Structures are given as structure tokens and as C-alpha cells.
Amino acid sequence: MRRAVLATCWVLLGAVSVAALTALPNVCKTSVVTESGKKYRLAANASTVHWGYFFESLKPRLVIPSGSEVTVEMITHHAGDDPDKMIKGDPGVEDIYKWGASMNIPTRGASGQGDGVHVLTGPIYVCDAEPGDVLQIQILELVPRKNPRTGKAYGSNAAAWWGYQFRTPFKTGKAREVTTIYEVVEDADGAVYALPDYQFTYGNTTAYKGPLTASCVPKSGSIPDSNVKVPWAQNNKFAPNYDIPCVNGRQQFTGYAYPGVLTQHPTGTEDYSIRGKFVVPANLHIGNIGLAPKFKPAEAVNSIPPLPTGGNMDNRRIGKGATLYLPVQVAGGLLSMGDAHIAQGDSEFDGTGIETSITGRFKVTLHKKAKLPKTLRGLNFPLLENKNEWHIHGYAYGNYLTELNPPGQVFAKGASLDKAFEGVYRNARDWLMSAWDLSEDQAISLLTVACDFNVHQVVDGNWGLGVSIPKYVFRVGDKKRYKPAVICGSSTPV
Template sequence: MIKGDPGMEDIYEWSQKQINVPLRGRTGHGDGVHLLTGPIYVCGAEPGDVLQVDILDIVPRINPASGKTYGSNAAASWGYQYKAGFLDGIKREVITIYEILRDSANNLLWAVPDYQFTYNAPQKGYVGPVTTCTETYGLVPETANGIHYEWNDTSRLYRYNTPVPCENGTQTWTSYLYPGVITPHPTGTEDYDIRGKFKVPINFHIGNMGVASYYSQLVDSVPPAIHGGNIDDRRIGKGATMYYPVQVNGALLSLGDCHTAMGDSELDGTGIETSVTPTLRVTLHKKNALPLKVSKLHYPLLENDNEFAVHGFNYMNYLKDLPNPSKDIYKINNLTSAFTNTYNNTRDFIMTAFNMTEDQAITAITVGIDFSVSQVVNGQWGMQGIVPKWMFNMSDTSPFTPKVMAGTSKPANVTLLTSL
């Protein structure tokens, strides 16, 4: 995916010779795993405003050496399969590499699995990638107010407090503990049997996008919250508009964690993680002139041609509600509280946007609105209430016809997707 692409090699090189991206996460441990573009300072943005982000396009990055595009899906230790259990009782992290196919006119078609490999398979002679030792001290800037926090860790404890000792100048990674580690191939565990088994529609979307939280301490990039972040709603793609309540001066928009495809739930821990280039348009709505639909916004809201998606999580404001938020949020995850908050947000949205009473909103939700699970892997779980615009457009007397493909924000009449 990277070799032969000078731009990618320059950014992600991590070998026994050098590490170009050594510092990951708020402590250097890899907590907060995402490579995000930003923060983007929006002039004039203040708390109480609403930031509108229109996704105009998303195109995949092509490796100039091969002319191809690949993505990876990590069935990782934070995936739901680790909670549900494996048929043979053996927990394992399996990576699947996908190729994104095109037709003869270079139109995007679909993604197909190419091969799988396994982390920490000593029985096959592979224990994991070996790299030079990560740094254990440094400075992490807090962009919102210019304060710098120092961190210093000599224990080399990573995800789940797993030790990865530095021995003779190298570290061996026996599981997916520190994002950014590049796996050289072959590992000896490659399995090509998955080729030709299935294909998935292409639906490029942005998994992690949002504004900065008001929280004065460093914030993990994994759990989503009222400011957006790692929502992992597969509808946040081309044709979608996101609305975020601004919490700090400048809003500080960041985005990354893009996927070629993903089903509701992001079950195994990731989508098809892919390098893409999005085109965005940012609009600032001042708090004294907010459009009605976002006049009482206290959650991330999606809009496309067909519907609104009202998002909710276990805790809408876990940074405020939990005593030790960066750790406690990973201990409490269930769909009951996520559904309750999503329902409450959906009810509030309908009452505000369509001038309805609570009782009117309840019956409208019951007979016409679907709820779905965005993800069950991000520390706190997420859901969304899908509100069709057609329901509330009483001047439209035609039968309901979806304007976007189900579970996306793409036009419903598109068969072949974006040309490159």
C-alpha cells in the first residue's frame, strides 16, 4: 500500500532504520490512535456557534508505483468478536488487505479481499513487526490555548498496559498495540484463500471528524462525543453535511480515519482503512442567527438529500460526566444508554426542526424513523436516528422514493461511482 509512493513513504516510514512518525497518542502510548488532518482554525468561530461541513467529494489515493489502491481491515482486540468469543476459543488479530477495483474507464467498482495475515503467530515463525525503539518523552501542544504538556514514560506500557521492552535497540510488536507500526511482507502468515469469496460496494466516508472539545485536558481521539470525533457513521461521505456545536474559539476542525466501506457496527474494530483526499466546504453559523434545525444543537447532526441522522452515544458528554473520562469510558459500553440518548436527541430535533410537541414527535418516531448502530468499538458505542425529510414535507404528494443509497449519502441512481 505504501512502498513505491514517495509521499506515503516519507510520512509513514517506520523500520529498523528510522521512524518518521514516532509520537502517537496523548502520552506516547498509542491511546488516541488516529492520524488526523488539522486542527483547522475557523476565523470568527466561538462557543455557541454551529460549524457546518459539506463533504463535496472523497477520492482514494492511488499508489503511483502500482497504479492501484488498497485498504486494510484489522480484526483487532477492541473488536466485538473479542467480547462475543471465537468458535475455537482462540483470540487472534487478523488483518485483511482489500483492493479497490475499477473498470476499463477507471470508474470505481467495488472492493475485494486480497489476502489475510495474522499478528503474533509464533507457530508459523512470525511474532510481529520489529522496529527501532519508540521515544518515551516529548512535548504535546494544546492548540486551543498554547499550553504545552510534558509526558515522560520509561515503562514502555502500551495499549491495555501491555509492556513492549526495548531490547538491543528494537521492539517486537506481538499485537496491534501502537498505531503507525508498518508490517513488512511476507510475514509467513499470508492466507490468500479469501480471494474471490465476496465483494463490497464502495462507500468512501470519514470515520473521525469534529471540532475541539471545551475540555481543558488532553482528549483521546477514540470515543466520540457532542463535539463529533470518531462517530464512524458510514453516511459521513460525499453528499453529506455535518453540523457540530462549536466549543472553543476557532472551532478547530480535524478529520481522518477514512474508510472505503464499512457496515453498521464496525464490528471487528475497523472499516477498510484507506488513504483518501476529501474536498470540504466549511460554513460558520453564528449563535444569534442559527437556522431552525440547529438552533438547539447539542449533538453531531448529519444531513443529506434524503434524511437527517441524529447521533447519540452512551454518554453525550463523557468528559464531564465521568470522574476519569479517558479510562472510565472504556469500562462502560452498552446499547441501552446509547439508544436512550439517541432517542432523546432525535425527539429534541424533531420537536425543534418541525415544530412538534413531544407526543407528536413520539408517534412520528415510532411509525417512521429507523435507529441503527454506527459502531460498538470506540470506547463508547454510537447509534443514530434516521429522519426522512419526506415525512415532514406535506407539499410533496408523490410516493416516497429514496434519494440516496441506503446507509450512505450517495445519490440512489448512481451505479458506477466517482471517476478519477
């Protein structure tokens, strides 16, 4: 998911000393490397997550050698949409959400105010990773996180102002923001699906109609800032009619505020009529997984727009059984992840998936620049592989950090499927030529007759499409019939 308005602020972040990182290679040479093969775990709590940004100078929370298996807990930044179901009684989640007055997370967003939105676990430093290398991340398992108090898992689909539905007239009534809470259910045979539980609505959009029509545009430092105290433990909840300071005066903010803020449902809007209306097939995946991009050593990068190093791709194929390849731009790679979804269709239409806390298990392998296989040479976009397909990512701006100045313009200029289509075509064409020795004309014909272009997301500032390339096409002479991956539809996990 995205948040655009605040994200145009790019402020220096001085929380971490760059010099402190120079000791890391020594760590790799001693204790860590000798433990190769060890299984690592990175639990999520206030000290192991960063909120709303990637940052090349952030202190690693875990150091692992190539070839390691690592388990990572990911906490949804939408847990505040129903704190009773998704926060209360889970110590790790409670720890993360007790920000505000205490602010026990050093910085909450790129500017210290929350430019981006995702709770990202990490970063993980991979020994020997250097710019020009490629990091391979195999997703071995994804498991919904059950609340230890209730034994249940829930997720939130927030149809908020950044969703596509605000770009075209509503069919009924006034424009409104509606959050749907889903329960995650696992059958005895292991099938996972989501059942809609209830909805609640921010119906009064008079004071705030979203980025296109806002009468009082919130700016950095307005919502929420350190004047807004919302620690969960104090029951001081963010809610409609709560006064929000605005740079140019005061503003009564009545809409969906900010992922990560505890939400007090607008009085009386809970609507349970959605129960029993439909059931959602699960396709557990990771919305935001990426390496720190090379930008400026003292400047963090917003977590919302996707990057060459991955990040907020919101591609529902990044699930169990898939392998992700990301180009390394900084020492150690600095892998972080979060924004997990129990389910999402291609487009992430209304602004979010079913945002759910999920724990993943991964195998992380480093490919050195000098020994890259042809499929990874010159990689300048996130590449995904599953059992039966290669999958190319493309965006309105392949690298908005270098193509736009200031980069924050991406939220206005990158909201285009037409631009993203050109981007993904060029990535796919170039990859087919480089990895498979096709001429340009051969690549164009193959893309046309055998490959599928699909919409990843229309909500992350830098809109994205993908191309699925069946591996079958290169198995010339193999007489097996082509079988698309089970996860080619919105399916249960393989």
C-alpha cells in the same frame, strides 16, 4: 476504530503555546478574508497531521474564511499493515510514517505515547468561529488515494483485539487477530468496490489475549514507546517476538500492536484463499471528522471516543453528498479529519472499516450563534443531513469529557448499545421538538412509525447509534413518493 488500554492515560501536552494562537484573528482580518472564495488545499505530511488526539491548543495548519472550499488529504493510520502497498513510494505517507527514532511528529498521541490512534489532518481554523456557533461541512467529493508508484489503492480491515468478536467465543479455533488487505477497484463506468486480496493472522494469543484477559496489561509507555524504533526507512519493523518493554517487567507481545506501527506479517500466515470469495460495495466515508472539544487548554483529548463536536463517529453515511453540522466549542472551531474508509457496514463490527487513504473536497460554512436556523439551535451532538434524511447521532455518553471523571473510564462504561440507544433517543426527541415544533408526544409517535435506529459502531469506547429521519415526513401536502437515500444501504457513493 479504537484502542482502549493505553487510552486511560491523560497526560499534559505542552508542545504548542496557547499564546501563539492569539494572533489568528488578525490573520483572518487581513490576508485570509480578502481571499474569500479561494480554494484551499491541505496536503498530508508529517507537519500537517496530528496523531491520536484532538487539542484545543494545537497550532492550526490552515486558516480559512467561512464559505471556502477546501481539499484535505487523509492518510490511513493502518497503512503500516502493508507498507509496500500503502506507504512505499508515496512521499506524503512515507513522511508521516517515519516516526520513531527521528520522531519528526511532535507528539503521536494525547500523552505523547499514542493514546488515540488516528492520523488526523489539520486542524483548520475557520475565521470568526466562536463557541456557540455551528460549523457546516459539505462533503463534495471523496477520492481514494492511489500510490504513485503502483497506481493502485489498498485498504486494511484489521480485526484486532478491540473488535466485538473478542467479546463472544470464536466458533472455530482459538481467538485470533486477522487483518484483511483489500484492493480498491474502479470500473470504467466509475463504480467503486473493494476486492479482498489476502489475510494474515496473529494466531498466538497466549501472551496477549486482548483487554479482557491480558496476563500482562500494557500501560502507557510500554507499546510502543520511544525505546521501540520502527522507522520504515531503517527496515526495523515491529513484529511478533519483538521485545516490548512493560512497566511491570518484560512482555513478549505477539498480537496486533498498534495502528501506525509497521507490521511484519507473522511468518507464513498470509492466506490468499479469500480472493474471489466476495466483493464489497464501496461507500467511501470519513470515520473521524470533528472539531476540537473544549476541555483543558494544556490537555489533549483522545481521538477514539466520539464527542459532541464529532470526531470518531464511524458513521458510514458521512460520505459524498452529506452535510455535517458540528457545534463549535473553541475559537476557530479547529477542524481535523482522518480515519477514512472505502467501505464499512453499520457497526464497524471487527474494529475497523476498510481503512484507506482518501482525499476529500469540502465546503465549509459558519453559522453564527445569533442567526442559527431552528434545525441548529442548541445543537449538542453531531447532526448529519443528506438529500433525503436528517440523521441524529447518539452515544453511551453524550459528552464523556464532562460526564466521567476521569474521562478515560468511557472505554469500560461506554461499551453498551443499551446506553447508546437511550442517548440517541433523547437527542432525536429533543431535536424534533426544537427544530420542528412537535410536542413530546408527537415526536415519540413520529420516531416510532417513520424513523430508523441503526448501529453505528460497537468498537469506539463510546458506542454509538443513529436515527434516520426522512425529510419526506415534513413535506406535508407534497404528493411525491418517498425515496430513501441511495446510501441508506451499504451502497456505492451517490
